[in-house]
Amino acid sequence: MKSRQEVMERVAEANAQFYGAIENGDIDLMRRVWAEEDEAPDLVCVNPGWPLLRGRAEIMRAWALIMANVPYIQYVLTETHIGVSGEVAMVTCEENVLTAEEDNPGFVAGGQVVTTNMFVRTPEGWRLWSHHASPVLLDDDEDGGEPDGDVV
Numbered sequence: 001m002k003s004r005q006e007v008m009e010r011v012a013e014a015n016a017q018f019y020g021a022i023e024n025g026d027i028d029l030m031r032r033v034w035a036e037e038d039e040a041p042d043l044v045c046v047n048p049g050w051p052l053l054r055g056r057a058e059i060m061r062a063w064a065l066i067m068a069n070v071p072y073i074q075y076v077l078t079e080t081h082i083g084v085s086g087e088v089a090m091v092t093c094e095e096n097v098l099t100a101e102e103d104n105p106g107f108v109a110g111g112q113v114v115t116t117n118m119f120v121r122t123p124e125g126w127r128l129w130s131h132h133a134s135p136v137l138l139d140d141d142e143d144g145g146e147p148d149g150d151v152v
Contacts, residue, residue: 008082011089014119014126015082019075019095025067031060035127040120046132048113072100089119089126095133112136 002010014033021029037043037056045053045062053059080093095113118130 004084007084007089011082011084011091011119011126012080014128015080015091015093015117018117018128018131019077022063022067023074025070027060027064027067030063030067032124033128034059035120035122035129039122039127040129043128044130044132046134048133048135070099072098074098087121088129089121091115091117091119093117094136112138 017029018033020026021033034056035043042054043056043059045059047053047062047066050062053062074097076096076098078094078096080091083090093115095115097111097113099110113133113135115131115133117128117132119126120129
């Protein structure tokens, strides 16, 4: 039986593999990161600005499209918290995202996204069940404060 610390480390590794797959444009790793539908029914993925993606095939098509069209992306994860209950784990974090455009060398854009990643324990290890990412809307007059009261 693994200790709580060992389980948390395995979940953290699975989460790191997810972001590594995106950063490296590695669709094969992305396929290994996500659970199979018989291990975690109703797989879902919500990326900022995208409609809800449901099912493994739809999610993998979307990641392949993203990877084919984003020449550079890097994540600096902060405020990462891991919770584990039995065969399910939840990772919450802030994604500090840096991207560049292929046709504009040297251009780097940044943004912050808050994320919840749900994992399920499978015979192959911890696999992603749900990814939900939402952009943080910051008030131009504040340094990372709360959003305007007008934001719904």
